[in-house]
Amino acid sequence: MKDLAKVLEERIEELKGNPIREVNSNFVDVFLKSFKLGGDLKTLVEKYLSLKPQIPLIWLSLSECTGCTESFLRNEIPGVENLLLDFIRLDYHDVLMADSGFYAKKDLKDSMARGGYFLVIEGGVCDGFGENYATFGPEANSAKDELLELAKRAEAIFGVGTCAAFGGVQAAHPNPSCAKGMGEFLRDKSHYMLIPGCPPSDMNIVLNLMYVFIFGMMPELDASYRPLWAYGKSVHDSCERKAKFESGDFVQSFDDDKNKEGYCLYKVGCKGPYAFNNCAKMKFNSKTSWPIQAGHGCIACSEANFWDEFGVYEEPLKKGLRHFSKPSELGEVKKLAMDIEQFYKDLGDGIGVFLDSRESRVIVNREDILQTSFESNAGLILEALSKKSKLTARLVENYQREFGALYDACMSDKESKISTNIADVLKIVHELLSLDEERNPHLRAVNEAHSFEFKHISDMDFSAKIIDDKIVIDVNKGLRLPLCYRLGGLEYDGIAYGVLATLCRALKSGIDQYKREKNLDFKGVVLGGDLAQNALVQKWML
Ligand code: FSX
Ligand code: SF4
Numbered sequence: 066m067k068d069l070a071k072v073l074e075e076r077i078e079e080l081k082g083n084p085i086r087e088v089n090s091n092f093v094d095v096f097l098k099s100f101k102l103g104g105d106l107k108t109l110v111e112k113y114l115s116l117k118p119q120i121p122l123i124w125l126s127l128s129e130c131t132g133c134t135e136s137f138l139r140n141e142i143p144g145v146e147n148l149l150l151d152f153i154r155l156d157y158h159d160v161l162m163a164d165s166g167f168y169a170k171k172d173l174k175d176s177m178a179r180g181g182y183f184l185v186i187e188g189g190v191c192d193g194f195g196e197n198y199a200t201f202g203p204e205a206n207s208a209k210d211e212l213l214e215l216a217k218r219a220e221a222i223f224g225v226g227t228c229a230a231f232g233g234v235q236a237a238h239p240n241p242s243c244a245k246g247m248g249e250f251l252r253d254k255s256h257y258m259l260i261p262g263c264p265p266s267d268m269n270i271v272l273n274l275m276y277v278f279i280f281g282m283m284p285e286l287d288a289s290y291r292p293l294w295a296y297g298k299s300v301h302d303s304c305e306r307k308a309k310f311e312s313g314d315f316v317q318s319f320d321d322d323k324n325k326e327g328y329c330l331y332k333v334g335c336k337g338p339y340a341f342n343n344c345a346k347m348k349f350n351s352k353t354s355w356p357i358q359a360g361h362g363c364i365a366c367s368e369a370n371f372w373d374e375f376g377v378y379e380e381p382l383k384k385g386l387r388h389f390s391k392p393s394e395l396g397e398v399k400k401l402a403m404d405i406e407q408f409y410k411d412l413g414d415g416i417g418v419f420l421d422s423r424e425s426r427v428i429v430n431r432e433d434i435l436q437t438s439f440e441s442n443a444g445l446i447l448e449a450l451s452k453k454s455k456l457t458a459r460l461v462e463n464y465q466r467e468f469g470a471l472y473d474a475c476m477s478d479k480e481s482k483i484s485t486n487i488a489d490v491l492k493i494v495h496e497l498l499s500l501d502e503e504r505n506p507h508l509r510a511v512n513e514a515h516s517f518e519f520k521h522i523s524d525m526d527f528s529a530k531i532i533d534d535k536i537v538i539d540v541n542k543g544l545r546l547p548l549c550y551r552l553g554g555l556e557y558d559g560i561a562y563g564v565l566a567t568l569c570r571a572l573k574s575g576i577d578q579y580k581r582e583k584n585l586d587f588k589g590v591v592l593g594g595d596l597a598q599n600a601l602v603q604k605w606m607l
């Protein structure tokens with residue numbers, strides 16, 4: 066991480082002698098707070114903004130609905146008018162500019178010749194036989210050609226909206242114009258950022274543009290080129306209705322009065338746990354409201370392929386409610402060691418994970434470094450939850466009311482079964498969700514996970530830590546969440562998928578932490594055990 070104060074000092078030095086403008090100090094506060102930058106940068110940021118000349122902006126509208134522009138126009142901090150008068154020189158934006166036709170095109174060409182502009186792309190890019198579905202200006206160049214030309218001399222490129230980022234609505238099945246996200250066409254991504262959302266909030270657009278304007282570089286981005294400060298957490302994580310999710314209190318239908326009381330919208334289709342965006346904090350229309358505050362669930366509008374791959378908007382992810390996405394390709398299934406002796410032979414000196422309904426281990430240098438110990442009796446787990454807090458007590462109460470037979474079956478056996486096998490989490494899930502007697506409930510849960518038609522993980526919150534050279538996985542915290550999701554209408558397959566995924570994630574993160582602490586340089590892991598014969602487990606662990 067660069068020393069941002071130093072960056073600013075150098076940049077201020079270059080601007081010495083420039084005319085000085087007044088700066089909106091309220092905006093600087095919001096800016097610093099959003100990026101979690103210390104208030105000590107305030108004077109430098111203000112000084113810089115007071116001196117920095119406007120940056121030219123070219124905003125290109127491709128295949129889209131202009132919602133991103135509409136969202137941008139609602140900005141009040143610092144306000145679109147201040148932005149356009151102080152910081153941005155709007156060289157081209159076909160909705161907002163006064164010129165039209167050949168004159169507008171001349172403005173664009175002149176700006177392109179000068180170079181050094183911010184290039185904002187709004188909308189998907191038509192390609193292949195669909196390329197000429199989106200043409201541009203009086204010369205009718207294809208939008209794709211225009212993008213490639215403009216990208217060459219841009220100082221920074223911003224893909225604003227889910228369409229620019231991933232193709233968006235026009236890329237939905239059957240995608241007649243072959244629309245794609247802009248990233249597919251740009252090789253050089255060194256000054257490139259995506260700001261998805263359909264549309265993104267005004268704050269996400271403005272703050273990210275201003276970050277590059279102020280520091281001359283991109284903020285920290287994730288693997289999909291999204292700024293982490295804005296897209297690092299799920300919508301669910303900062304949702305104001307999350308406590309209701311955790312107590313199992315769900316809106317049952319849209320005319321349910323409980324909606325006004327802030328009950329969770331998962332059961333009427335909210336996809337907040339699967340969408341990564343800061344809508345709850347930034348809101349829309351100058352922080353007026355956001356979808357969940359307005360009473361409708363999140364439709365994951367900032368995720369790739371959200372039209373096709375998130376099922377039905379007003380239902381949880383359910384079998385048969387898939388639109389056009391294919392279940393993800395899992396690749397070839399490997400035959401792995403079924404018993405522990407063969408596993409040790411396969412392992413040699415590597416790191417190995419044996420995941421089995423009878424026992425599970427993580428082996429390094431022949432030693433088992435996995436240490437878990439937890440109550441695996443479903444009845445006692447429910448009992449512990451009902452005593453833990455008001456929230457979990459209410460959750461168990463709701464579970465008992467809605468799934469009485471399951472609750473009674475769990476409660477019929479109160480004999481403590483302390484388990485040291487991490488895979489027993491799958492057995493517990495089976496007991497909490499199904500009355501079917503199974504010889505191998507672990508395997509049943511894995512098969513349920515395998516049959517889930519979506520690839521969205523319902524987070525179960527299992528975390529791994531290294532304590533005294535052992536990987537310790539805290540499972541208790543995560544075990545209330547299968548109940549929450551079930552009350553919210555997610556079925557066994559979806560819950561098992563989430564449990565298995567997050568269990569694998571915890572094992573992998575434990576191994577990674579262990580390798581870091583011990584400075585070990587093993588690549589990959591060797592797998593074995595009856596549960597590891599499954600393609601999903603192999604995909605997540607290998
Ligand atoms: Fe519309 Fe923008 Fe959606 Fe797309 O927003 S609000 S269709 S992301 O490109 O104009
Ligand atoms: Fe909020 Fe949706 Fe999560 Fe419920 S499921 S807490 S409404 S984000």
Ligand code: F3S
Nearest residue numbers: 344363364365366367
């Ligand atoms: Fe979109 Fe969901 Fe936010 S629908 S606006 S990502 S709450």
